[in-house]
Amino acid sequence: MKLTSKGRYAVMALVDLARFDNINPVSLRDISLRQGISLDYLEQIFSKLKKNEIVKSIRGTQGGYVLNKNPNDIKLTNIFNAVDEKVKTVQCKKESKKGCNGKATKCITHNLWDELEIHINTFFENKSLKDLLNNNKETRV
Template identity: 45%
Template sequence: MRLTTKGRYAVTAMLDLALHANQGPVSLADISKRQHISLSYLEQLFAKLRQNALVKSVRGPGGGYRLEGAAESIFVAQIIDAVNESVDATNCNGGGDCQGGEVCLTHYLWSDLSAQIHAFLSGISLASLVARQEVREVADRQNRNEGLNVPELETISLTNLVQN
C-alpha cells in the first residue's frame, strides 16, 4: 500500500486543526511547529483542502484556518482524496496494465484491498479521532513541547463533537 507523505501530512494537519478548533482560527505556522511539517508544504496542502471545501481561511490579525464543516462530517478518505492521493495497493496505480500492459494475476486482489482501505478510511471522521484519549494526550504533549500559548484541550467540548 502506498500512502505518501502528502496524504499523511494532510490528515495530520486536519486533525491538528480539529483538535484546536475551539480556539478560533488556527495558523499554519502553529500547525507547522506542532507537527514539524514545513510551512510551505502546509500552504500547498491547504490550498487543495480549501479547493475541496474542507477548510476555510480567515483573513486578518488572528486569522488562520477553520474546518469548513463539522468534524463529524469530515472523513479521513476525503482528506486524502482532496490532496490528490490514493490509497492504492496495486503496482499499476489501478490502471490494470501491471504485466506488460495486461492485468497481472493478483491485480484484482490488490484492487479489492485498495477499495477496502478506502472504505475503512471513509468511516473514520475527524471527530472520532479527536475523541480518542490517546490522541488528546499526544496533542497536549505537542502543545507543551512547542511552547505554544494554547490551553489544554477541553474534554467537555471534545465530548460534544461526537455522540458515540
C-alpha cells in the same frame, strides 16, 4: 500505492486544527510550530484542503484556517483524496501496452488488488476526524 508523509501531515494538521478552532481561526504558523511541519509545505497541503472544501481560510491579521464541516463529517477518504493520496494498488492502464500485462485480459492478480483497495478504503471511509480527536483526548495538553 501511495501513502506518504503528505497524507500523514494533512491528517495531523487537521487534527490539530480541530482541537483549536473553537474560538479563532488557526494560523498555519501555529500548526507548523506545534506539529513540526514546514510552513511552506503546510501551505501546499492546505491549498488543496481548501479546494476540496474541507477547510475555509480567513485572510488578514488574526486570520487562519477553520474547519468547513463537522469533524464527524470529515472522513479520512476525503482528506486523502484532497491531497492526491489516492489509495490505488493497481494501475492497469486500459490502453497502454504496459500495465496489466499488455494483454486484453486482466492480469492474474488483478482481482486481488481490487479487493485490497476496497479493504483499505473501507477503513478510511469509516474513520472520521472526530474519531481521531476522541482517540487522542487522553494525550491532550
